[in-house]
Amino acid sequence: MAKTIQAIRGMNDCLPTESAKWQQVEAVIRQVVASYGYQEIRTPIVESTDLFKRSIGEVTDIVEKEMYTFADRNGDSLTLRPEGTASAVRAGNEHGLIYNQQQRLWYMGPMFRHERPQKGRYRQFHQFGVETYGLESADIDAEVILLSARLWKLFGIEDAVTLQINSLGSNEARQNYKQALVTYLMAHQSQLDEDSLRRLESNPLRVLDSKNPQVQALVKDAPSLFDYLDDDSKAHFDLLCQLLDDAGIRYEINPRLVRGLDYYNRTVFEWVTDSLGAQGTVCAGGRYDGLVEQLGGKASPGVGFALGLERLVLLLDTLQKIDQDMPAADIYVTALGDDTRAFASKVAESLRDTDKQWRVMLHCGGGNLKKQLKRADKAGASVALLIGSEEMANQQVTIKPLRGNGEQSTVACNELAEALFSVL
């Protein structure tokens, strides 16, 4: 027997039982973004490597170790997108969507990072994200946070996630802070692990993100980014807090929240849960006012976030907030005897015309009643329509309820829809 080929480690198939859940989640997301007036943008999965190097930052985990980068047949260096913000800015600049305009965009799709796979962390994963452009004041920061909060509410998980926010201030404020942090960390070098020592050299703010308890303890007493904020950033952050308070959104200010991508300034935020183990960040984002210009466009502010769909589905599963079983069919149309096939197909088609919500599955491949009913049960149908030569001759259909204790009945074809409305 030929050897079977398996999926790449960390890249998952989404099988029918699972995809039904994804569809439920995606439908809620689409409805929510529409209700805020956001428009969809779709960008390619592959971009030039430079795009991510210049936006996410050369000295970040993503660019240093996690990108799927390869030379294409022309020798150009291409990368499977590890996130969506860089692509949105690239596309916005390229098509003149950003300069002098306001945009509220969203996207959903696969992203790729070569991380060590574990529960909630994969090499191909999916993000739903929003990106807004041309809006400077903190009201838009509040809006994107409110949009995410609305999702938690609709999914019934608002008590399972907490919002952490912070401000990184202006570039200048961050530089000043960086110096103070480096001075502090240098004085405690012996307590830093190898990774933190490396970060101290290359990207000191990322030491604040260390998961090592000893480093975390050290960082607790480090100077706070908050004390270095410039006045404008402080006022911006105060307004955000006030808007969140007014909207009844609870949050924690976490002065050590710095995020792993370089493009942020001012607001950063994360929605975290402790129901998922180590990979508890469900959604994260912030403001990136310098990125549009950094990628060659005319300066324009940007704010957005991305939500990890695998983590959201896992969370909904864990908290039992999502329908586990989505049957493939509501109505299963049997065809008992070869001569009934065309008639049965006609009945099925007419039901699909009658109600677009009905999922109607037609039996194919013949077989006796027992076999066909077994298939109806497997499809999860609520009713089977029994169509034999007698029904066909009389232009009738027999309705057999498969769940509950309804009675079997035979109705004329022109009364079928009516009868089904009362059963389904």
Ligand code: HAM
């Ligand atoms: P990020 O924090 O790198 O930010 O990713 C956002 C979310 O994507 C994470 O909170 C997590 O839920 C999910 N995620 C990330 N990596 C993985 C993985 N390996 N497996 C499963 N889920 C994962 C960004 O990507 C920014 N572009 C967010 C943003 C948009 N900021 C402004 N606009």
